[in-house]
Amino acid sequence: MSEMSPATGPDAPRGPMTLECRNVSLRFGGVTALADVSLSILSGGITAIMGPNGAGKTTLLNCMTGMMSRYEGSIRLDDVVIDGMAPRRRTQAGLVRTFQMTRVFASLSIEENIFLAGSAVRQVLTQDRCSEVIELIRLQHMRHRSASELSGGQRRLLEIGMCIAQAPRFLMMDEPFAGLNPMMVSTVCELMADFARSGAGVVLVSHEIPLVRRHADRVVVMAQGAVLADGVPEQVLSDPRVAEIYLGGSVARH
Amino acid sequence: MLAAPKWISRRRHLALRADFYLGIATVVAAVVCSLAGVGGAYGISLVAAGLFYATATMGWCLQSGYGGMFSLAPAAIIMIAAYVSAFASNAGWPMGMAVLGGTLSGALAGFIVALATSRLKGHYFALATLVAAEIVRLAVTNEYDVTGGEAGLRTGPLFEGASGVHISLVFAGVLILLLVALLAALRGMPGIAMQAIRDDEGIAAIRGLNVPLVKTLIVVVGSSITAFAGAVYVHYIQLATPQMGSLFQTTFIMSIGIIGGVRSMSGAIVGAALIVGLQEVLRDYPFTHMGLTALAILLVCQFAPAGFAGLLLGRARRIQQRFTVSEHAK
Secondary structure (H helix, E strand, C coil): CCCCCCCCCCCCCCCCCEEEEEEEEEEECCEEEEEEEEEEEECCCEEEEECCCCCCHHHHHHHHHCCCCCCEEEEEECCEECCCCCHHHHHHHCEEECCCCCCCCCCCEHHHHHHHHHHCCCCCCCHHHHHHHHHHCCCHHHCCCEHHHCCHHHHHHHHHHHHHHCCCCEEEEECCCCCCCHHHHHHHHHHHHHHHHCCCEEEEECCCHHHHHHHCCEEEEEECCEEEEEECHHHHHCCHHHHHHHHCHHHHCC | CCCCCCCCCHHHHHHHHHHHHHHHHHHHHHHHHHHHCCCHHHHHHHHHHHHHHHHHHHHHHHHHHHCCCCCCCHHHHHHHHHHHHHHHHHCCCCHHHHHHHHHHHHHHHHHHHHHHCCCCCHHHHHHHHHHHHHHHHHHHHHCHHHHCHHHCEECCCCCCCCCHHHHHHHHHHHHHHHHHHHHHHHCCHHHHHHHHHHHCHHHHHHCCCCHHHHHHHHHHHHHHHHHHHHHHHHHHHCEECHHHHCHHHHHHHHHHHHHHCCCCCCHHHHHHHHHHHHHHHCCCCHHHHHHHHHHHHHHHHHHCCCHHHHHHHHHHHHHHHHHCCCCCCC
């Protein structure tokens, strides 16, 4: 693991980068999904976004990756406004994500999934790099199996592998731990940490408080579409407002 | 983007190679029948028609099977290409240019429909192609002064003294070229990309594929192949008629594709051999023929969704596996 960094691809990120939301708002009819969110995320660390269900975490990821484009305000990648960019272009610019409900290409093999993801960005993925990524996600023993034959956890690892193959500047993970066994959770944590150490940014949406506490450098708590608290994990997770709205009374007392 | 790395997925390569050889073998068998004059003049015309349908259906399979855009307009594409090719050669164009013009006009028709329906999927797309096809067919039928209406438009032969054998050789040559080109494309990035788009179009776009471009290319290439078949065939029967673009012709092409296998290269060729063969065996019992074709489609859809070619290839793969130790078991 140590000699292989996840971001050693041909376009490995260099230097610190910022992903910035300025006054991003989004309404669905009468429902306010995002209310004036301003957030600046630096690469080289893990930023966790937490909050109760319906707080707007996934919606924020959707806006950042361009899957939802009708938001107000602006999103910048290294001071370049990316609001008009299609999702495909944003991926090529280095904003890559996983999904809460894992989305891989079911009829392609693991190898083909990785190859396609890597080759869709900039240049064709080499065989060495492809094998390296498959080793990182620990699926080398089944590289020729089609994705439809994988278990839920393996599919999640494959999706993360596809993202790594794209050598992103910012990797956004939407609840990557849901439904994973403990061993896979530690694999994902390792990948995530290595990835952040290599200089890229990780945006992690998760409800796993112990994992967030251990791995995240910064926690942003959202509620009703707005940022409620923002800071280092210890400080944010002991904030009484966060306790009341997200953690629940019993946790707050500890 | 078009590079075809050799290392990727041996499984895909093996399957494609078997598919390729099945297609080649069927085409060669047809040509041998034609050259040997099996069935006399009638047999020769039958082989020519079969190879024409195989070529036309191959274009349709590429779009509907590999591309996942189920079109109800292949006959209209054939008709457009046939009329343009007939007009051009009647106007004194060299035959090669006339056929090229017909092919390009079919490609253009496909491109226009692809643009107009770029936001439609599944049965909405199918309906839109049906509407477009019927509009063109009605226009051709009713513009009597230009097209000759129902009576059709006469035109000359492909070249002086061209026979059914020659036409068969032209189609066979083109089919083999197409098989070679498809094999090269499908084993590399284009094949993987098409499969990915069929699996999940939304995620393919998010992962960075240019989905609209790929889909438009598939429609244009598929339409060109179908159009080429029409542009050549019209100089064999030497008459372009609106019936070429009828829904009956479309369903005929669809039956060939579905029974042969829409997602195999050899599907169109195997399907054409089966359907045209069946049609002749039951020539004196037209209703029995239609019933049997319908029954065959139902059975294939239910029990062999990969079509007859898929069935043959699956059997071949199992036999092969029995005799060789799987290389990626380790």
